[in-house]
Amino acid sequence: NAGVMQNPRHLVRRRGQEARLRCSPMKGHSHVYWYRQLPEEGLKFMVYLQKENIIDESGMPKERFSAEFPKEGPSILRIQQVVRGDSAAYFCASSPPTSGSTDTQYFGPGTRLTVL
């Protein structure tokens, strides 16, 4: 059973370019979460999605960032017009449909974005 998959693992962009980060949840999981980790800091929640729905985007910056989880295919975190401050590790997590028991979030290996 494959875990959460993220690609690319490393992404380099110049200021002003767009970054697209992809996440495929674990098999059977329908909830996806994106977190950002700056150097020497913990993970900060960005957005929580279910298929074709954004459930909680309270951690998303108001501009340049967007996320989607289409009916088919991976979840995408998109950053437009990247700036150096966007350099970070972006982690995706997934959890199974809520069943009333522990809905543990399982994390992928992350995408490390470097903005030059």
Add this chain to the structure above:
Amino acid sequence: QKEVEQDPGPLSVPEGAIVSLNCTYSNSAFQYFMWYRQYSRKGPELLMYTYSSGNKEDGRFTAQVDKSSKYISLFIRDSQPSDSATYLCAMKKGSSASKIIFGSGTRLSIRP
């Protein structure tokens, strides 16, 4: 004030020692408490998941939650060099799918 406070360390102990890692939090609405282990340049890996106050043991790991003090702990017995990693405490408010609030992590090093 951060919702979750965690001493960043680094913490260095000899192999075989008992390690104690701690976090405090300010929001009494948190009900579910977790500890994740993160190796360098890897994703977080869930170690322990507990609900409300009490203890939970899994092998060499014991998690404690004291909601009255808003204090959680992770104990590692018979520590091994392979336990060297960053340990992140984490918590959330409800059992349904929701965001997790993380501490900043404690970097642990076990000396052979």
